[in-house]
Amino acid sequence: MTASTQWFERTLDDSANRRIAIPEAFLAADAIALLYDNIVGGLVVHEDVIAANVRRELPFMMTENLMMEGVRRGGDRQVLHERVRIHSHAAKSGEDLLDRVAKDSLFGIDRKTMDAMANPNNYIGLSRQQTERFLIEEIDPILASATIVRGTAEVRV
Numbered sequence: 001m002t003a004s005t006q007w008f009e010r011t012l013d014d015s016a017n018r019r020i021a022i023p024e025a026f027l028a029a030d031a032i033a034l035l036y037d038n039i040v041g042g043l044v045v046h047e048d049v050i051a052a053n054v055r056r057e058l059p060f061m062m063t064e065n066l067m068m069e070g071v072r073r074g075g076d077r078q079v080l081h082e083r084v085r086i087h088s089h090a091a092k093s094g095e096d097l098l099d100r101v102a103k104d105s106l107f108g109i110d111r112k113t114m115d116a117m118a119n120p121n122n123y124i125g126l127s128r129q130q131t132e133r134f135l136i137e138e139i140d141p142i143l144a145s146a147t148i149v150r151g152t153a154e155v156r157v
Contacts, residue, residue, distance in 0.1 A: 054120050055094070056093070056094050057094060058094060058118055058120060058123070059091075059094030059095070059097045059098050059118065060088060060091075060094060060097060061123060062117060062118060062122075062123065063084045063088060063097075065117055065122075066084065066101055066107065066109065066114065066117070067080045067081060067084050069107070069109055069113070069117065070106065070107035070108060070109060073107070073108040073109065074108065075106055075107060075108065079106060080106060080107060083101075083104055083106055083107070084101075087100040087101055087104065098111065098114050098115075098118070099111070101114065102114060
């Protein structure tokens with residue numbers, strides 16, 4: 001409002017706003033950085049728990065692939081889509097879903113083929129390459145410019 005009525009002229013109310021808003025923005029950024037450090041400072045990755053979650057949920061995530069494999073084997077896409085929906089709602093677990101689809105003759109997929117399709121590496125897309133590229137292009141230059149001072153990292157700008 002001040003800028004629109006005073007054409008960006010520096011008045012006392014404009015400079016007062018700047019004296020308040022800019023430092024508060026830095027204080028907010030500092031508070032966010034402290035919260036982030038508090039959250040990730042004690043972060044522990046439990047790979048076995050992650051692997052168990054992936055194994056439990058992967059059959060539900062791979063239903064599109066199951067449906068497309070059924071289509072490749074001569075099934076009707078719309079019919080298989082409805083069968084996937086029915087089996088997914090009725091399944092008590094991922095293993096149960098795969099068992100149900102294996103028994104469904106409309107899919108024509110045996111359990112051995114489904115187990116081969118259930119490799120988690122088939123469902124990560126380009127995430128590995130994207131992560132490596134990010135590390136090389138963004139993180140490595142920061143780490144290369146950092147020096148260690150008394151056990152803490154100090155980045156030279």
